Amino acid sequence: MGETFTLHSFMDVNEVLQFVDRLVVERTGKHLDDVQRAVVEGTWQRQTYDDIAQKCHVTKNYVGDVGAELWKLLSEALGEDIKKTNFRSNLERVYIESSQNICIGTNHNFTFSSQILNQPNKQHQESNTNTQSKSTNHDLTLAPQIIKFHNRESEIKNISNWIFNQNIHLISVLGLSGIGKTTLVKRFVDLNLQQFEVIIWKSLKFPKSLELLLTDLLNVCHQEAKETIDAKLKQLFNIFTDKKCLIIIDDVQNIFISGELAGQYQTEYKDYQNFFTMITETQHQSNVILISQEQCAEMECLDEELYPIRCLELSGLDDVEILRNMGLKDSSTTLTNHEESWLKLINLYEGNCFYLKSISMLINKNYDGKVTDFLAENTLHITNQMQSHFREIFNHLSPKEQEIVLQLSKFDRPISREDLRQSLNLSSVDFNNGLQSLQQRYLVTKIKEDKILFKLSLVFKETVL
Secondary structure (H helix, E strand, C coil), rough: CCCCCCCCHHHCHHHHHHHHHHHHHHHHHHCCCCHHHHHHHHHCCCCCCCHHHHCCCHHHHHHHHHHHHHHHHEEEEEEECCCCCCCCHHHHHHHHHHCCCCCCCCCCCEEECCHCCCHHEEECCCCCCHHHHHHCCCEECCCCCCCCCCCCHHHHHHHHHHHHHCCEEEEEEEEECCCCHHHHHHHHHHHCHHHHEEEEECCHHHHHHHHHHHHHHHCCCCCCCCHHHHHHHHHHHHHHCCCCEEEEEEEHHHHECCCCCCCECCCHHHHHHHHHHHHHHCCCCCEEEEEEECCCHHHHCCCCCCEEEEEEECCCCCCCHHCCCCCCCCCCCCHHHHHHHHHHHHHHCCCCCHHHHHHHHHHHHHHEEHHHHHHHHHCCCCCCCHHHHHHHHHHHCCCCHHHHHHCCCCCCCCCCCHHHHHHHCHHHHHHHHHHHHHHHHHCCEEECCCCCCECCHHHHHHHHC
């Protein structure tokens, strides 16, 4: 005989999030965004809107508005009067009432009405079992919490297609610091947690040897690492073959040499070069995503039909939503002009979230948050935080690259390769290698017009002038 349990005896917040997400998708066609997820999770855990707002780094009023819209949507979907105060109790009751069968066994699996979940009961029961087994090998301790995600749907689709349809083994997400690389990858992970048996997020912000990294990966997979690096690699690739794994390695640029051309490995990290190559040349069913501010040869594929490698190069965002909740105002009374001034600010700072956050802080302090007053000065301001960041980037460049950057900064418009070369005292080899390296760092952009032109990042240029 089955026993009777209250729903929360075996239901965790992740299952609540999955259930609410399905309802929201059915009503709107969109998944929960990060603040909505925080509202659901926080409310389930009996947190106040103030607590949730602090966690998300947004205002309490904004969280309240998001919550109100969410409760209205859920009320319509479930035919119940859902509020923050009764969300947990009503959801538990609706779940229990809609459950066609509650099976209490060794795994405490349960099935729910197909009218609510829009899928067969057996399929959901199997999915629930898989969820429990997969989550044990998920290590997202070092993954950032994503508060806002804007306008990268096409990039998400690209990554999904590469992984689920083409089984691309090695994907690199590349671009300038602050452009949104880590946020994009974390969003992909959040949307696909149940698609992988193993998900591990590692960062090389403080670089470690490949051997130590392999030991960490094996430990997460509940395997005792063998003594030699070759044995550890064999262990890992056996897991890659047996299970669908997703490994994310962030801040890869930190294992490259400072003062040399892009993508040159430091001596103590050269093993990574072989590791990345093995990922593409060995047959398995798993995927590795590298996040980096500069590209190396192992991240680039000239023949996509031969090698399972893809590069996703991110440029800036052109979306006023980037500036929401940054405290900015506008002296204009019309929404159109308000958004126009915000778009001008975004274009001026190349749609880079790091630049825009830094300059928004300056506008709030010095211009009372009024963007039009700031733009009226017609000056590209570089904050102290940005100057420090750009000095670090410039000092990281090779002498050849520094010479090219300084020369490019003298031109107001994009310049041809021939004209740039004539103005420099570099050999053809040094010039071409330096120019290529700057593009691999995303500091110089190639423009295809009647003839090929090159331009330096405008914000970076202002610093080195």
